[in-house]
Amino acid sequence: MSEAQQNMDATFDHDAAISARAIVRDFEAGQQTIRVLHGIDLDVKKGELTYLVGESGSGKTTMISIMCGILWPTEGSVEVFGTDIYALSDRQLVDFRLNNIGFIFQQYNLIPTIDAASNAAVPLIAQGMDRLEARDIACEMLDKLNIGDQADKLPKQLSGGQQQRVAIARALVHEPKLVVCDEPTAALDASSGRRVMDLLREVAVAEDRACIIVTHDNRVFDLADRILVLEDGRITHDGPSMPEDH
């Protein structure tokens, strides 16, 4: 192990759900290189609902994409449940994500040709579960999200908020240890938004699990255990509630 690797290793919090160190991310824009993240150190603790909050363009989506193994950092390292994810092979990383992480993104990415229950069952089927058994479990999750009666409908027959709840069911159905969400309540009214956050807490937060949520939604800020504020690619606040000047 190199000296640099040893230094990096010493600084990881191996007991965290996510431990990110010195994360830099650059994007090429024409002739220019734009630095979007400026050396972020960040731990997401098990048993907590953590929010990542910040203005549009501050780097939130970039940061969570790096933390869950779908966007390589330009510099830095990320451990998820003690595994250095960018040291894995591509195949190992795909398997790691499938078995450990549930995603809820701004675009719901539902498969248009299959119904809501089959969409929600996708992670279980990918893990090898029998289709009918997977569908039953998916229907239970749709019920918890108050859209059990929409199970047989295609995505295009659902409203935006209903499609979002199918995407949420798909993220939670295989009970992943880490749930990563980008604006999960954006398309929902206030009471549905709080219900989703309650469900995320119920399913995604436990002694050995964690959930990190990017949100602008000040209607649900009081439901977080911990709030991180990102400004221009740097963490400027880390505490149990929003800073007073926001």
Ligand SMILES: Nc1ncnc2c1ncn2[C@@H]1O[C@H](COP(=O)(O)OP(=O)(O)OP(=O)(O)O)[C@@H](O)[C@H]1O
């Ligand atoms: N693939 C890309 N190529 C070039 N620039 C990018 C790329 N992805 C993101 N950016 C830039 O990086 C910056 C941060 O983007 P990011 O989506 O992470 O912000 P955000 O805080 O999630 O914003 P929002 O709240 O609007 O979703 C923006 O200036 C964006 O234009």
